Amino acid sequence: MYVAVKGGERAIGNAHRLYAEARRGDPAVPELTLEQIGQQLSHAVDRVMTEGGLYDPFLAALAIKQARGDLVEAIFLLRAYRTTLPRFGAARPLETDAMAVSRRISATFKDLPGGQMLGPTADYSHRLLDFALAETGLPPEPVPPVAGVSESSCPRVTGLLAATGLVEAPPPDSDEADTTDLTRTPLALPAGRALRLQALARGDEGFLLALGYSTQRGFGTTHPFAAEIRMGSVEIELEAEELGFPVVIGEIAVTECQMINQFQGTADQPPQFTSGYGLAFGEAERKAMAMALVDRALRWRELSGGDDARTPAAPAEDEEFVLAHADAVEASGFVQHLKLPHYVDFQAELELLRRLRADAGAVGCADGRAAGAEAPESVP
């Protein structure tokens, strides 16, 4: 009925109330607290902070609660808040060498300076549902202190190899002034690596995971090794203008991944390992690894001598394809905009289709008798 499209205002108000009611669920069940979400759903919080581009566990937990656990929606909520915040400066590059590591593994060397440290991981757990968790109960057994964990800094594997020339030297620290902020400048293509990494860091974990996976399966020519994955907290340093020296303004938890790949070399460059880089807030190993794979895949042109004439051989190597579609907030919005009314376009298509079918002499179909089909050929 025509009346069905009316009354939007009241319908929206009621929809919001229904949503709030569904969010709360049975009032007899205690309401979730942000502390509970922050402490006990920390992977969700980390993902929302990473893709939301804002390190704030409290707000991320709030977003998760508000979005009823829909993480893409929570990321959107956090982004929409983040965009209103003033920028008061750019921090100095993170010194992840100086990270207070809680986990550090290398798949390329059995042992290395700083050692291997498994840390809090489910990697070697058997994925059996733990029915004991269904009951609230005693806190888990405390971990006994481990002797011999070095408190000193833990050099990065790629740094150790770079000294020998086997791995490309890390790029020099870029001047903060020439680092474009993706959220304040429209993306121009081709994008530099710094800009690509910004986009990948905010990129959808599922999308990057699939793309990274595709490079391993042969859509792309990368043969990666996880040189190092480390997790822990790092200090954020800011150089305040009037001070002239950096001051620590806080600490954040991050996961860093460096993948190294075989590289055949070019006429100017002997073969060596090249690297892909991934960084995410909190404990987000899957994201950091996927990001590192995609970063390395996107470097193909630079590593093949910058030949602009060649076209990417695989989806993960296609900068425009990857960067244009990696953002979950953009993708989610545009896919779901199909829910909005399209009566006008649809009517235009209907009218066209009826004419085309009339032209083609389609008879005997219901639409043949329908309005518009008999419209005269001479249209103004």
Added chain:
Amino acid sequence: MIDGLPASRTVGHGYTYAYLDEQTKRMIRRAVLKAVAVPGYQVPFASREMPMPYGWGTGGIQLTASLIGPSDVLKVIDQGADDTTNAVSIRQFFARTAHVQTTTRTAESTLIQTRHRIPEQPLRAGQIIVYQVPIPEPLRWLEPRETESRRLHALQDYGGMYVKLYEDIARYGRIATAYDYPVLVNGRYLMSPSPIPKFDNPKLDRMPALQLFGAGREKRIYAVPPHTRVESLAFDDHPFQVQKWDQTCVLCGAGDSYLDEVITDDAGGRWFVCSDTDHCTRRRDGGADGGDRRP
């Protein structure tokens, strides 16, 4: 890993007038000025994340937010109607953040934000119409790469679009584009008029009002300044044509407006009503009657 959650924090702080901070508004106005200076050219701008989803009018909302002032009278339509849910939502947003007067009357408004339609009533000088644009690039369906399509625009290489239209004629005997019908602005840039039906295309041409187009997700703004020539692509032997109905609006009897089709039963019954609800209401207020046969 999360420790030190603050016990409480105020997040409900007040936002700036019309939501966007003043620096962002300035950035958008600069993009608008450039867009007006180069009619039909897509100006990249640092689109912000808005509190509405991408694809739901964020480009138009940012334009409106950067242009609106307390003396403005805002009209928001979606599919030509003021009462569709997303139009209601956007109107409420500005009523709340910009304390602006809103209206459904085309003639009373100073600023109109629209999705998919141009009002039937001709716009006048001094008014601004803001279009919500999903895909700003008219060449996208021919060439998905931005890097390539920008080059085609620079060279004014629009042959591919004409070939596409020609192929339609070869296959169907007519151009098979019913909405988002490509136009050439000021004889230079090929432009997407946004997904308005081609019925509305003639209204773009030499319109006295300023026309602004915002694509938030795609981060582009473009414009058609007042009185600018806007031609819908066509061939000499296949002139541009607009949709026409045999029916008239069942509510107001209009025979010259864009009609929406409403299915009324499961036996093929259907009515046609004006898509522009203000146009329809004004006609009925003036005594027009479509012979409403609704039960």
